[in-house]
Amino acid sequence: MDDIRALVFDVFGTVVDWRSGVARDVRRLLPGVDAEAFADAWRGRYVPSMERVRRGELPWTSLDELHRASLDELLAELGLPDVSESVRTELVLAWHRLDPWPDSVGGLTRLKARYVIASLSNGNVALLVDMAKHGRLPWDTVLSAELFGHYKPDPEVYDGAARLLGLPPERVLMVAAHTSDLAAARARGLRTAYVHRPGEHGPVTAPPPKTDPEADVSVASLPELATHLGA
Amino acid sequence: MDDIRALVFDVFGTVVDWRSGVARDVRRLLPGVDAEAFADAWRGRYVPSMERVRRGELPWTSLDELHRASLDELLAELGLPDVSESVRTELVLAWHRLDPWPDSVGGLTRLKARYVIASLSNGNVALLVDMAKHGRLPWDTVLSAELFGHYKPDPEVYDGAARLLGLPPERVLMVAAHTSDLAAARARGLRTAYVHRPGEHGPVTAPPPKTDPEADVSVASLPELATHLGA
Known part of the structure; x- marks a missing residue:
């Protein structure tokens, strides 16, 4: 070497x-949600979303944009469609801190x-x-x-x-x-x-x-x- | 703001x-050469060499590579064709320090x-x-x-x-x-x-x-x- x-x-x-950091912001921004389970489910969509870019099904899409798309899907699946735009933006920024x-x-x-x-x-x-x-x-x-x-x-x-x-x-x-x-x-x-x-x-x-x-x-x-x- | x-x-x-830094290494590596004049002449080739890339006459060429090409031209013009490969490499690295x-x-x-x-x-x-x-x-x-x-x-x-x-x-x-x-x-x-x-x-x-x-x-x-x- x-x-x-x-x-x-x-x-x-x-x-x-990433798990503790994302869960910390989920706890703050989505009270009542199991924060660690949410972090795991969100992260679980990371590889599949990138695979779509890697296979050429999507043009280049930044990780911030992939995080936002998978967050929207996850909130819909969990029956939380009313989470505001500003909270969604803040949640995506959890990955920045x-x-x-x-x-x-x-x-x-x-x-x-x-x-x-x-x-x-x-x-x-x-x-x-x-x-x-x-x-x-x-x-x-x-x-x-x-x-x-x-x-x-x-x-x-x-x-x-x-x-x-x-x-x-x-x-x-x-x-x-x-x-x-x-x-x-x-x-x-x-x-x-x-x-x-x-x-x-x-x-x-x-x-x-x-x-x-x-x-x-x-x-x-x-x-x-x-x-x-x-x- | x-x-x-x-x-x-x-x-x-x-x-x-850049001028003092390049001249310092020229003095060390090319004894007898006017180090500040050499630095000025080398830097003088910077804009014209980039212009060739900007106009599409050259494909993308890194600044290290442009510095090396203009160094070779300058040494030839100054009647110093025998400067060794290792000295040329060191001179290009002057711009890194x-x-x-x-x-x-x-x-x-x-x-x-x-x-x-x-x-x-x-x-x-x-x-x-x-x-x-x-x-x-x-x-x-x-x-x-x-x-x-x-x-x-x-x-x-x-x-x-x-x-x-x-x-x-x-x-x-x-x-x-x-x-x-x-x-x-x-x-x-x-x-x-x-x-x-x-x-x-x-x-x-x-x-x-x-x-x-x-x-x-x-x-x-x-x-x-x-x-x-x-x-």
């Missing part, structure tokens, strides 16, 4: 805790001293910029699927990140809590680091594996990754 | 001192506390990321002509910046030391701030105007801009 120059990070679940996991900022700050660090998320640029300001994530720059007009795990996203950073893919380390993201990055020549985030889906779900045997390294936190990389 | 949410900055000349003007980091840090701050430069992303790490420029994100496949002052760059930031153009303030950049931003609906940088072209050249009467505000430094904007 001595040649690594830049680290690119999945964000939702890897760097920030998710809190980092407790170890994220400390780990990123150490890594930034030695490496270029950037997001590489399906979130749109404005979402990621707002989130970084909210959570004080010290990115050197924000990289987003939006810049490439493709969602992960399309190869254009991983190729595009290396190209914009001016590096061959083997000098870029993709960091994620999801083995599928890492597998797609590896297929494009990036190095990979797996982060075990057992709390991503809450306390009841079967936790993710502790390690990814295919990754170059598996860790339980970003400070552990920094230590592993000598940062 | 109460509605301004994001500030986007021209970089070469506005935030960093330019120092900020003395007031830049302090002003940007104050502005960042209240606004989204981003570069909006013709430099490529890798150049701008390296420069930010070198000079500790605290960008929320790096925006570059490279993301849009167009060089300033093409309208796609200003339109694209507002789009990626998720803002209508009138909520974005373009900050630059060059009236032509500000005029092009204004034509796309952005607000504009002029920064007087009398040292950009060295001590001998006729200095730029102290103010831009067409801009929303003219200042002599980034801290002065922060004070003007209440940051």
Whole structure:
């Protein structure tokens, strides 16, 4: 791993805790709704909505727009058609102000001293910029699927990140809590680091594996990754 | 200006001192050459080389690649054809490690506390990321002509910046030391701030105007801009 120059990070679940953050705003804005179940159901529509873009059934649509469309569907299904426009707008912005996991900022700050660090998320640029300001994530720059007009795990996203950073893919380390993201990055020549985030889906779900045997390294936190990389 | 949410900055000349930085590396790498004259001659090829891309005579070509091509031309003209490949590569990287003007980091840090701050430069992303790490420029994100496949002052760059930031153009303030950049931003609906940088072209050249009467505000430094904007 001595040649690594830049680290690119999945964000939702890897760097920030989307479930608690979304549930917090649901509790505030939709009283009486099971906030965690709502967050899970909303997030459950994330992959299918992106798949429609990835398959070409929809033109490029930002994650904010996909979140809004799936929110409208979910509210209709739950028999809540009267939720106001302003509440819907605020709920979509919940994804802009998710809190980092407790170890994220400390780990990123150490890594930034030695490496270029950037997001590489399906979130749109404005979402990621707002989130970084909210959570004080010290990115050197924000990289987003939006810049490439493709969602992960399309190869254009991983190729595009290396190209914009001016590096061959083997000098870029993709960091994620999801083995599928890492597998797609590896297929494009990036190095990979797996982060075990057992709390991503809450306390009841079967936790993710502790390690990814295919990754170059598996860790339980970003400070552990920094230590592993000598940062 | 109460509605301004994001500030986007021209970089070469506005935030960093390209002439001193390039001359420093020319002195180190090309002994015996008049370093300031070389920096001026190299920079003098910048606009004409971009114009070839803007007119469609060249496909998209990054600023690093334009710098390399104009360096090769300049060395040939100066009768220095034997400069090695490694020295040429190092000289192109001089543009990645330019120092900020003395007031830049302090002003940007104050502005960042209240606004989204981003570069909006013709430099490529890798150049701008390296420069930010070198000079500790605290960008929320790096925006570059490279993301849009167009060089300033093409309208796609200003339109694209507002789009990626998720803002209508009138909520974005373009900050630059060059009236032509500000005029092009204004034509796309952005607000504009002029920064007087009398040292950009060295001590001998006729200095730029102290103010831009067409801009929303003219200042002599980034801290002065922060004070003007209440940051």
